[in-house]
Amino acid sequence: MELIRGLHNLREKHRGCVATIGNFDGVHQGHLRVLAQVKAKAAELDLPTTVIIFEPQPREFFGGDNVPPRLTRFREKVELLQAQGIDRVVCLGFNKTLRSMSAAAFVDQLLLEGLAVKHFVVGDDFRFGCDRSGDYDMLKEVGKQRGFSVANTETYLIDDERVSSTRVRDVLLDNNFAQAQRLLGRPYCISGRVMHGQKLGRQLGVPTANIRMHKYAAPLHGVYAVTVHHQDQLLGNGVANIGMRPTVSGTQPVLEVHLLDYCGDLYGTLLRVEFKTFLRAEQKFDGLAALKEQISSDIEAARSFFAH
Incomplete structure (x- = not known):
């Protein structure tokens, strides 16, 4: 697996892929469903898989007293993504420049110019851009105009409750390691x-x-x-x-x-x-x-x- 740090390190060889984006903290069962969707489409189109992550994670950049603890540190996250057979991880430094970038500029500079994404998978709650206008509907519309398809990932449930990084933190706080293993898919x-x-x-x-x-x-x-x-x-x-x-x-x-x-x-x-x-x-x-x-x-x- 190739780790690419920053937009400036994207090259012509990285163009053309099936991609997804998010924090992927914990790389839990919900994330695994997203990755499976990415891998299936990549196999269909005969393209490499790309996962876009942030470092620090956006909530850590904004700071304050409500920054949640990490389930996985950077090295662990990259290793877990590699174990899932992902071809490339693009790590974007979340800084003032990225924070101030509009959703439209993000799509132009990263998805189109940088990666030439052919298919893009997003989680059901994903938002991006300084104006928060980046979401599934916006991507779908841009994709129609610019030649890439977009898929929305449905919420993954265990015991009729959404699997999320927050839920994993909550069960760990209760020292419920058996349930944490169910949500993560591993101890x-x-x-x-x-x-x-x-x-x-x-x-x-x-x-x-x-x-x-x-x-x-x-x-x-x-x-x-x-x-x-x-x-x-x-x-x-x-x-x-x-x-x-x-x-x-x-x-x-x-x-x-x-x-x-x-x-x-x-x-x-x-x-x-x-x-x-x-x-x-x-x-x-x-x-x-x-x-x-x-x-x-x-x-x-x-x-x-x-x-x-």
Whole structure:
């Protein structure tokens, strides 16, 4: 799969495709239906598939207190799209220039001049352009005039309720991992590279693999029983804390994973952490001794969970 960053990197070879556009946060079951529609039409027309995404996502650009946590960070999203057999991902930097672009200019510069789209699939709630005039009806009309077809994707329901990124966040907030798996079509995971930390876990006798969450918040917060994978290899079961580490005055969110019965150097390794069950909320303890005692209890709780 080819990743193309920005309009300026589109070339003549990228013209002529079947495309769709959106945030694709989580690449959930609703998104998979859109991608299946794109792939089917691309096979019919013998054209490559293209998915257009934004970085940051528009709601993150506008900021404020209501920015939802990400289900998938950029790397994870691209990997999930690649796993679906998508040929190209065009990532547009969402900035002041893109924000101020009208829907008509967006269609001209990206869909027509940049990609020469032959068929365009949009979600049932998609809007674009600074004037918010870009929607299915507008695209359909422009397509008739400029020679591309447009398809609207119907809402995908599970249990008579729309599958959406918001719904996935809500069930994760309730620690309902079984339902999250139904909505996503896979277990909920967070992936990241193991970084050097304070080595505090090692001092406490429970070494941890630390994965920084960087600027985007995760939809989970607390202590969990997890399984940990490297590439396609299962490394083992573990206990994970995701949060701010208030006992040691943490300032940035971190995913810390202690692998049960594992010895080895994981620094620099790209891990995939699959969340199995919620153990407790993150809390601040009165010193490291109390923290160590609680970690021992967490490890026993995780062992008990995996034993059943």
